[in-house]
Amino acid sequence: MILDEAGSLTGRVFVLDDVDGALTREAIRQGADVRAWCDDVREQARLPRAHVAESGSSPDWVPDTVLWRLPRSVSGVEDTAEVLAGWLAPASRVVAGARVKHMTPAQNTALSRSFAQVSASLGRQKSRVLHATCARPMPPRWPTRRYVPEVDLTVLSRGDVFNTNRLDDGTHLLLRTLGRVLPTPPARPPSVPTAGVAIDFGCGSGIIATWLAVRGFAVTGIDVSQQALASTRLTAAANRVAVGTRRSDGFGRTPAASADLIVSNPPFHQGAAKDSTPTFEMIRRAGEVLRPGGELWLVFNSHLPYLPALRAGVGVTTIEARDRTYIVTRSLKQPDCPEG
Ligand SMILES: C[S@@+](CC[C@H](N)C(=O)[O-])C[C@H]1O[C@@H](n2cnc3c(N)ncnc32)[C@H](O)[C@@H]1O
Numbered sequence: 001m002i003l004d005e006a007g008s009l010t011g012r013v014f015v016l017d018d019v020d021g022a023l024t025r026e027a028i029r030q031g032a033d034v035r036a037w038c039d040d041v042r043e044q045a046r047l048p049r050a051h052v053a054e055s056g057s058s059p060d061w062v063p064d065t066v067l068w069r070l071p072r073s074v075s076g077v078e079d080t081a082e083v084l085a086g087w088l089a090p091a092s093r094v095v096a097g098a099r100v101k102h103m104t105p106a107q108n109t110a111l112s113r114s115f116a117q118v119s120a121s122l123g124r125q126k127s128r129v130l131h132a133t134c135a136r137p138m139p140p141r142w143p144t145r146r147y148v149p150e151v152d153l154t155v156l157s158r159g160d161v162f163n164t165n166r167l168d169d170g171t172h173l174l175l176r177t178l179g180r181v182l183p184t185p186p187a188r189p190p191s192v193p194t195a196g197v198a199i200d201f202g203c204g205s206g207i208i209a210t211w212l213a214v215r216g217f218a219v220t221g222i223d224v225s226q227q228a229l230a231s232t233r234l235t236a237a238a239n240r241v242a243v244g245t246r247r248s249d250g251f252g253r254t255p256a257a258s259a260d261l262i263v264s265n266p267p268f269h270q271g272a273a274k275d276s277t278p279t280f281e282m283i284r285r286a287g288e289v290l291r292p293g294g295e296l297w298l299v300f301n302s303h304l305p306y307l308p309a310l311r312a313g314v315g316v317t318t319i320e321a322r323d324r325t326y327i328v329t330r331s332l333k334q335p336d337c338p339e340g
């Protein structure tokens with residue numbers, strides 16, 4: 001429907017968050033000068049490689065048309081619309097679509113803040129398209145910043161990040177529980193990390209990664225999302241600690257036996273669909289990535305069936321906390337036994 005509504009594609013076409021590469025391939029077929037970008041590295045891997053943009057926007061190549069598969073979150077629409085409006089010419093047009101069940105009028109409002117003309121198509125085949133033109137750059141609202149007293153951190157977030165700059169209830173339970181076994185953080189974050197090597201898997205806004213860095217860990221945040229990693233870097237900087245970031249589906253090339261601690265509020269969705277596959281894969285790989293004696297701490301919805309996988313993939317697993325919704329687990333990678 002996005003292609004139907006866009007009509008013929010000529011000139012410079014930028015394709016944003018094209019889940020399966022179909023929009024990009026059609027624009028190439030029509031002879032347009034095409035660049036494409038996906039926030040999620042898994043979706044980006046499906047794009048024709050020669051057409052992947054180096055970053056979300058580049059000042060020396062301004063598109064005539066943007067084809068955009070809208071995110072579900074209004075904040076994600078608002079943030080990206082701001083970035084587009086700062087980049088596009090007034091005559092550039094945006095053709096953005098999604099399933100009707102994932103769209104709300106608030107998305108039109110979010111687009112209207114950055115584009116003077118916004119109109120909606122009629123719905124068809126359960127989908128709808130928004131047309132936007134006359135970009136009008138506004139003072140950006142994103143990334144947003146919030147002080148979160150429960151964890152004594154300032155959190156910054158881009159718009160399409162899990163829970164943006166708020167503290168998720170599960171993450172809160174996880175950090176409260178882990179905080180009981182880690183030493184109290186020093187008054188000022190240490191200049192050299194001495195507590196060990198830690199990974200925040202699925203780092204989102206970087207709350208967990210930054211919380212660990214404040215406690216003296218050398219931390220890497222891993223996420224599929226470019227917006228998540230950008231947010232993690234901003235959150236770490238706002239709290240005056242260093243956190244490394246890696247955009248990867250799962251642990252990727254993380255070396256075996258390289259981490260003392262892995263902490264995660266793991267993914268339970270891919271796009272709109274519930275999907276535990278990445279978490280099962282993460283648990284399996286965590287057993288390799290942890291050093292002997294290292295620990296994996298997770299929080300998850302208590303109905304999710306991760307306990308057998310944790311025991312098989314990592315080692316002895318205990319439930320450290322539980323509330324009405326979540327459990328927090330601690331899994332110990334078996335230390336090496338001395339010979340004899
Ligand atoms: C439940 S959120 C947790 C975010 C953050 N750690 C927090 O506690 O607020 C899960 C995160 O995992 C990321 N994610 C999803 N699938 C992933 C995968 N296969 N590999 C790495 N990260 C993934 C998502 O982008 C999201 O940021």
